[in-house]
Every structure is written in structure tokens, then in C-alpha cells.
Amino acid sequence: MRVLISYDHNVPSELIRDALTVGRALMEKGHTVAYVVGDPVAFVDYAGSWTPNELHQAPVLHPPPHLVMKRAPIDGFADLMASSGFEDKRTLMTLASMWHRQIEALKPDLIIGLCAPVLWLVGPHHAPTVALGNGLTLPPVLGTSFPRLSVDSTPLADEELMLANANATLARFGHASLAAVSDVVAGCTSILYGLPAFDPYLQLRRTVTAGLLGEQPAPAVPPAEQRLAVFLDVHCPGIEMIILAVAGFDQIPLDIYVSGITLSMRRFLEQQPHITVWSEHSALLEQAVKASALVHHGVQDVAQRGVSLGRPQLLIPWMRDQEILNYIIGWMALSWMKSPSVSIDEMANTFRDLLRDPSLSVAAQHHARQLANTGMPDALPDIVERIEGLARPSGVVLPLSIPAGKVLTVAT
Known part of the structure; x- marks a missing residue:
């Protein structure tokens, strides 16, 4: 099985290490893993002595300029979507077009995205797509959107505008429209891992964590000598x-x-x-x-x-x-x-x-x-098993991302 793994450009550093952990486990099972990341040099630094066999440049936005009048901080997944390109139709169409071509070139059997909303929008039209993340980075669906982390925070972008931009992008590639912003996550298979105590959305969850990624609870007596x-x-x-x-x-x-x-x-x-x-x-x-x-x-x-x-x-x-x-x-x-x-x-x-x-x-x-x-298990074996079960059967061909006879252009 050929697996594509990617994450958004502004994810927490631990999510990059989690992507390495999952990819290494899949490779040990004999699967081919292709990482598509925004900063390959930094990714190699995170990987340390272990080097993935395929590493590609991902389409990402440039970091925002350091201005005196800064934007409000990201406060929930809807804000993350806005900062990832959903707030601007031209930007989103450009990123989606680049992702389409990247995926078609790599031809994965399965796609794994960690906190990657643009990939979650595009990926399901090419191969089964997994939305993988811990409690903070994989939010529950609340109505037609996602819960905010602070009740008094101001959204970075109007959700109706982001939905319209997403649907305009999908229409350009000949795909059906989304009914709500939350369908970006709902269209993928979600796998949640991590400590429930670290989950800011715990009271709103309907899903249960798969466990701790790569370890099990193991209380140990503190060492005799301080360190x-x-x-x-x-x-x-x-x-x-x-x-x-x-x-x-x-x-x-x-x-x-x-x-x-x-x-x-x-x-x-x-x-x-x-x-x-x-x-x-x-x-x-x-x-x-x-x-x-x-x-x-x-x-x-x-x-x-x-x-x-x-x-x-x-x-x-x-x-x-x-x-x-x-x-x-x-x-x-x-x-x-x-x-x-x-x-x-x-x-x-x-x-x-x-x-x-x-x-x-x-x-x-x-x-x-x-x-x-609590007997919380190591989530890694379960995640690998679920990923292996999601890969599309050989011989199944999905429709082309761009319908025949259409020429892709980016509109403002």
C-alpha cells in the first residue's frame, strides 16, 4: 500500500513527530510512505537519524508578515481553516489545484492528513482520506461548524464565505458541494488519539480516543539522584x-x-x-x-x-x-x-x-x-490496523479530479 502523509504549515511540533511515528510504523509493516510537507529541511531535522524514503514539497502559504497590527490569534478549527486559505477563494483554488496535481503524481492508495483542512477537502476525491489528530487538532463537529476555544473570541473569517469558497473550488473540479463547513472533516475518516485530559473539546466529544500514541501508561518511581x-x-x-x-x-x-x-x-x-x-x-x-x-x-x-x-x-x-x-x-x-x-x-x-x-x-x-x-492502550497498532483496512481495493479507479474538456483557471 502506498500512503501519503501530510500536515498543515502551522501545526504544533508534536504533530510533526506524530506523523513520523505513524509513518515509521506503516513502513515497518511493508507499506510505502511518501511525506509531503511544507518545510522538508525542518522535517528532516525532526526525523533525526531516521530518514523517510520519500519526501516532497507541499503547497503551503507564505508565513504572515510581522506587522504591528497583528491578526487575532487562532481560536478553534474554523480559524485554522481561514488561515490555511479558506478565507480567500483565489488562494484556496490555487492550493487545491496544486494538491490535485501533487496527489495525481504520487498516486497514493490512502491519504493521511494531520490538521490539514485543504488536503481534507481535496483528498477524498482521490483516495480514502484519514483525518488524524489529538484532541486539540481534531475538533468535534458542532452543528454545521466547529466549537470555539473561547466564548468571547472573534472569528477570523465568516463561515458562510469559507463555505462558498470551498464549494466554488469543488465546483471547478467537478465535485459536489458541501452542505456545511464541518463537512470538510466529515468527508474523511477521523481517528482521534491522545490523553482525554488534554482534550479541550472533551465535553463535546462523541468519539473515544484510540489511546496514547506509541506508549502505554507506565508509572515509575523517581530516580534517587535528581536530574x-x-x-x-x-x-x-x-x-x-x-x-x-x-x-x-x-x-x-x-x-x-x-x-x-x-x-x-x-x-x-x-x-x-x-x-x-x-x-x-x-x-x-x-x-x-x-x-x-x-x-x-x-x-x-x-x-x-x-x-x-x-x-x-x-x-x-x-x-x-x-x-x-x-x-x-x-x-x-x-x-x-x-x-x-x-x-x-x-x-x-x-x-x-x-x-x-x-x-x-x-x-x-x-x-x-x-x-x-484506566488500562488505556497504545493507539499505534489500532491506528495502523484501521488505516490498512481503509485502503481502496486494487483495481478501483476514482474519477479524474478535472473533468474531461475543462481547463482549470483560477478566478478572483
Whole structure:
């Protein structure tokens, strides 16, 4: 079976790692996997030592300019659709045309999209399409649309306009219209994974999570000797101050992984005798059991590992989805939050105090045992099995994306 895997250009970093996990599992079963991503160079950095056999450039929008008058933050999946191209008919038609040609060239038997609304619109007309995601990135349908994360937020675009743009795009390719914006997701097979406790839409869900992706809850006694595991992103504002705080906190051994790390930053960290610099995110995540506490920006895969093991966590969020996760897990009382803009001394002192607070460790161990008692499975085998069952039978040919006799043009 030939599988195409892609994700939108502004997805959380953990979703990229999840795409790698699913693709690797499919390849181990003998399937061919072709990744189509917006930034192939960054994708290879995320992949680490494992290199996919096919990697292609995806049609994506340019990042928005850094203006003083910024747009409102994305607050729900409808806003994500707007920022992905649905708010402008010309843009959406261009992206859809490029996706049509990309899919026709690769000829996949099945398509997997992670938080990829344009691909979810186009993909089902070529091959069975899976909408794969965790609680934040795969929303439930609410009426004809999707629920918002904040009741007082302003939509980025009118949903009737986005629906009209989507239907105009589908009509140009000879496909039937959608009845509602929510049909973009409804036209795919949805597979949800991840901790229910991390799902901001949990109370509105009708589907059940398939489990934790790539692991099962495994509470572990904290190590006798204190040690920190730190997961950072070089794009975080104030990352230099955080790095200096890490370097200055030399009271215990420390393991660190920095996504997109620069050569000078790596050399600086490697000169610190108490620091071990890791080149792969997954490698350090596997060693998290040896850590007394985890420090990260608020990414779901690291937070999930921390809850599964029973480790206190320090969150340093700088993106909207990370702030949402920090808010969601606040009731668990196993984590602290710190702004990336605090001083070097304050951040270093926070590392120290995090390890000294026994209530955090007690709460973390409690939730790890509770999670283990639920018997939540590893979702990966089930996801692979469901994907294999969805592939279209050999010999089935879908209609051409552009009807014969029609010439594709892009209208304004």
C-alpha cells in the first residue's frame, strides 16, 4: 500500500513527530510512505537519524508578515481553516489545484492528513482520506461548524464565505458541494488519539480516543539522584535567556534537546560539564524515566510522557496551543508555568524550586497511577490496523479530479 502523509504549515511540533511515528510504523509493516510537507529541511531535522524514503514539497502559504497590527490569534478549527486559505477563494483554488496535481503524481492508495483542512477537502476525491489528530487538532463537529476555544473570541473569517469558497473550488473540479463547513472533516475518516485530559473539546466529544500514541501508561518511581530533562525550541522568544539559565543551573545533571539548535548554541551547551546535549527529541523522551522533572514549552507528547511516568513539569509556553495545554492541566497540580521573558536568575531559581516542592511529585505520581488503572492502550497498532483496512481495493479507479474538456483557471 502506498500512503501519503501530510500536515498543515502551522501545526504544533508534536504533530510533526506524530506523523513520523505513524509513518515509521506503516513502513515497518511493508507499506510505502511518501511525506509531503511544507518545510522538508525542518522535517528532516525532526526525523533525526531516521530518514523517510520519500519526501516532497507541499503547497503551503507564505508565513504572515510581522506587522504591528497583528491578526487575532487562532481560536478553534474554523480559524485554522481561514488561515490555511479558506478565507480567500483565489488562494484556496490555487492550493487545491496544486494538491490535485501533487496527489495525481504520487498516486497514493490512502491519504493521511494531520490538521490539514485543504488536503481534507481535496483528498477524498482521490483516495480514502484519514483525518488524524489529538484532541486539540481534531475538533468535534458542532452543528454545521466547529466549537470555539473561547466564548468571547472573534472569528477570523465568516463561515458562510469559507463555505462558498470551498464549494466554488469543488465546483471547478467537478465535485459536489458541501452542505456545511464541518463537512470538510466529515468527508474523511477521523481517528482521534491522545490523553482525554488534554482534550479541550472533551465535553463535546462523541468519539473515544484510540489511546496514547506509541506508549502505554507506565508509572515509575523517581530516580534517587535528581536530574532534569529539558525540551526547548530555538524559535521561542527569549530562548537565549532560557539557555543561559540552564547553563547557570549547575547543581544537578541536566539533559537537553533544542529543536532547531544553532551551532554556536550547541557548542556553548556542550562546554557546560553538567549538561548532556541530545540530537534527537525521541531519544531524550525515551530517557525521561531517568529525570526527576521535565521542562518544556507545553507540547503534548512531552506532557503525556510526564503524566504517564509521574513526573512534575515546568511549562514555558509561547504559542497559543501551549497556553491552552497549560490551562487544561492546571487542575492536576503537577506542573508550574513560567513566562519565557523572565530573568535568567528567576528561571534558574524556578528549576531549583521545582525539584524542592514535594507536592508536585505526589500529584504527578497520583495521576500516573490513575492513568495506569484506566488500562488505556497504545493507539499505534489500532491506528495502523484501521488505516490498512481503509485502503481502496486494487483495481478501483476514482474519477479524474478535472473533468474531461475543462481547463482549470483560477478566478478572483
